[in-house]
Amino acid sequence: METIFTSNVFDTETIELAHTRETIVRGGRDKFSLLAQAFDGIKQIGVIGWGSQGPAQAQNLRDSLEGTDIRVKIGLRAGSSSMQAARDAGFSEDQGTLGEMYEVIGESDMVILLISDAAQVENYKKVFATLKRGAVLGLSHGFLLGHLESVGEYFPEGINVIGVCPKGMGPSVRRLYVQGKDVNGAGINCSFAVEQDVDGKATDQAIAWAIGVGAPYVFKTTLGYEYRSDIFGERGILLGAVHGVAEALYRNFVMEKGMGEEDAFVATVENITGPLSRTISHQGIISVYNALDEEGQQTFARMYSAAYHPAFEILMEIYDEVSSGNEIRSVVMAERRFERYPMGKIDGTRMWQVGEKVRAARTGDPEVNPATAGLYCAVMMAQIDLLIEKGHCLSEVCNESVIEAVDSLNPYMHFKGVAYMVDNCSTTARLGSRKWAPRFDYNIMQQALVDFDAGKEADGKLMDAFRKHMIHDVLATVATMRPSVDISLSE
Amino acid sequence: METIFTSNVFDTETIELAHTRETIVRGGRDKFSLLAQAFDGIKQIGVIGWGSQGPAQAQNLRDSLEGTDIRVKIGLRAGSSSMQAARDAGFSEDQGTLGEMYEVIGESDMVILLISDAAQVENYKKVFATLKRGAVLGLSHGFLLGHLESVGEYFPEGINVIGVCPKGMGPSVRRLYVQGKDVNGAGINCSFAVEQDVDGKATDQAIAWAIGVGAPYVFKTTLGYEYRSDIFGERGILLGAVHGVAEALYRNFVMEKGMGEEDAFVATVENITGPLSRTISHQGIISVYNALDEEGQQTFARMYSAAYHPAFEILMEIYDEVSSGNEIRSVVMAERRFERYPMGKIDGTRMWQVGEKVRAARTGDPEVNPATAGLYCAVMMAQIDLLIEKGHCLSEVCNESVIEAVDSLNPYMHFKGVAYMVDNCSTTARLGSRKWAPRFDYNIMQQALVDFDAGKEADGKLMDAFRKHMIHDVLATVATMRPSVDISLSE
Secondary structure, three states, rough: OOOOOOOOOOOOOOEEEOOOOEEEOOOHHHHHHHHHHHHOOEEEEEOOOOHHHHHHEEEEEHHOOOOOOOOOEEEEOOOOOHHHHHHOOOOOOOOOOEHHHHHHHHHHOEEEOOOOOOHHHHHHHHHHOOHHHHOOOOOOOHHHHHHHHOOOOOOOOOOOEEEEEEEEOHHHHHHHHHHHOOOOOOOOOEEEEEOOOOOHHHHHHHHHHHEEEEEEEEOHHHHHHHHHHHHHHOOOOOOOOHHHHHHHHHHHHHOOOOHHHHHHHHHHHHHHHHHHHHHHHHHHOHHHHHHHOHHHHHHHHHHHHHHHHHHHHHHHHHHHHHHOOHHHHHHHHHHHHHHOOOOOOOOOHHHHHHHHHHHHOOOOOOOOOOOHHHHHHHHHHHHHHHHOOOOOOOHHHHHHHHHHHHHHHHHHHHHOOHHHHHHOOOOOHHHHHHHHHHHHHHHHHHHHHHHHHOOOOOOOHHHHHHHHOOHHHHHHHHHHHOOOOOHHHOO | OOOOOOOOOOOEEEEEOEEEEEEEEEEOOHHHHHHHHOOOOOOEEEEOOOOOHHHHHHHHHHHHHHOOOOHHHHHHOOOOHHHHHHHHHHOOOOOOEEEHHHHHHHHHHHHEEOOOHHHHHHHHHHHHHOOOOOOEEEEEEHHHEEEHHOOOOOOOOOOEEEEEEEOOOHHHHHHHHHHHHOOOOOOOOOOEEEEEEEEOHHHHHHHHHHOOOOOEEEEEEOOHHHHHHHHHHHHHHHHHHHHHHHHHHHHHHHHHOOOHHHHHHHHHEEEEEEEEHHEEEEEEEEHHHOOOOOHHHHHHHHHHHHHHHHHHHHHHHHHHHHHHHHHHHHHHHHHHHOOOOOOOOOOHHHHHHHHHHHOOOOOOOOOOOOHHHHHHHHHHHHHEEEEEEEOOHHHHHHHHHHHHHHHHHHHHHHHHHHHHHHOOHHHHHHHHHHHHHHHHHHHHHHHHHHHHHOOOOOOOHHHHHHHHOOHHHHHHHHHOOOOOOOOOOEE
């Protein structure tokens, strides 16, 4: 994939990631003064939808564009229950910053379409038809392209079509932006894509959008690679896999190791969302292993070896399903069933009830459990290896497999539990998590834990490959662009 | 769906099933003398493949056609490891009853294509091209039609294309046929479909084939309805659901009710595959409920009410996936991954190890556990209701949701365990079971068991609908055509 590009407005850098080179742009509040130039000709940006990304991106863009004459206006369905939430965030009909979605679409120079994937599928024809001549269409996800491909259609001609895809959930896009006010910014990395560029301005429009929402750094992808890695990633380590791994391991610790329920929760879920995520975020994956004592390293290695292939197998299946269009069709069909059966809650089971008690009684970080560490790192590395195999650029690999997990999603899980995290993601992500978590659970239970509990030795070659993996250096390079702020969550 | 037909060779009956009428033909050894007439013009039947259905159908047909001049000849890939198994079953190159598959296809007047679904997808073009002019193509599954639909192709013109689909796994098709020798036959019911009929003989050819493999009764469907109900059914109550239900319930009994592991296995898996299946087979679903005492009925009703909708939700999803072609594409893609990751075993986990011990120590039937009974019956009824809603004829509904479970698959599970059952089904079924069992498990765990354990009351309307359901009369009518022989299994 071509990841080299130039900009007429922003300074670009070309970084070396292992054997590859990528052009990137660093974000920061000192770049906000360039946004108006990059948005040349755009007087109104319509942000359509108030789901996960909508509130975050609209508020960040509005704040970043303060002092320019570019207006950010929210468009929502007439009678939408989110109208009041948008007003509470400072948008209003009176000031002309809130309106009915098709009116806003028709009058905006740039339309950022952040309605749910399913709503995009239902409404894209009318949206396309309503767009102003020469408007810019912005997406934060390649899902719509995936759907268009599966029905043999495409975007309208004659307009710029760009993507800016924050590699984190909406609430963290806003939270970090707010937290970063005093340190020249903090936020969520974004990939960008130029799907159609009719006037040569698309790249700068996309970069400006990304910097405006607070991206620490911006890298290039295509909408096709984006939806594959994104839909895949949230079904993998970001949501589906972490949930499935937690269930399988917790059950194993309770039923087979005789551990108490709260201890088991601490040794599994709390371990992953707490110390493991924090270590990976600041020091990389390999440091989890390096920090263990010899016995711990042996346990890690045995579990890593038992889990890597069962995880890789499910990940391959997910990638095939996404890439073939099956997963997108499934999401569209699922939405049509919601009227009869809305998505149920996942947090009523005993394990998550135990988790609530554990969080309430939490005092400090628990000791790292080397088996949990080995399992979590194995799934993460399997996801990294698969995305590399499928040709994704290393920034996309790192963000979809590591950074989004440890800097955006896991901290939310640590703070509020799995249900909160799942409920604050997109419907596509929630559906994917519900679909694939049990698959990871069973494959881990049937293969990895059976082997591990039977005392199977570590796989020397696999562990060597882990220790010498290029991703460790790549993560270290990418970490130099990480803001100094950790997300901090409170009620 | 039109289920009325006439035959030039066999006596038909029209039966009333609730508000519907279906034409059926009863099987039996007294009909074998009519087979040659129905197979008029057919001198050789080539049975291609030696998987699950191949050995059963080929041997049954050969035995049923004894004394006619119709030859049953097995066709296998050159160098196939199944050659010896076919020889052991009495087919041989010397006698001209065993050969290379394309040779056999090219020389047969009727070709029964029983290679795996994936092999059909890989080879159908060559198979179609190799068929003799005017040959009859027979399938035991609509999978290939589903694939052809998804790639926009169809069967060759100018030949009869028929389906005969035994509603049970291959080993039981053979086992019951052998057991039924002295009682005018016993076997597995078959649906038949006439997809293309160029000479008016297709219906009789299909009925003859079904009676030849030992069907107690034969009913009409289409290949389209067949693949939907069949692929759906094995993902539902036949394999996927029963596995998922067992895992969720066993875990609940051990982790939340504090039951011992062996007791929990008896109260769940042994209950389902033993007394519940036997009662349903002989007296129908409602009799499970009627046989309970008042307290047992209340428990049954609470669990039934908690489980029906969570099961229906997953079943709807499965039906959509199958009907849209997604599931067929998934199977085709899965087969392509097998070289890298062959299907793993599911029987290594502690629960199935416990099961082995329980089976070894088994003395008689355990007492029925009313919670297990309520859960199992809820999933079965949800499947019945969904198939009716989707327009399947009642014979297909009963066979895919009840009879195949309690007369074919569950007895095998009871005898040899879940892994044996799974490994003796088609790859499509195995894949489906592995995919959907965990989905049933999670939905049952997260919704049904949470509600049940919280003491949620029974749903009066749902229980009324269950008690007054038309399926009870329908099953009673269908049961009159059940042979007097129960499958009996031994090493």
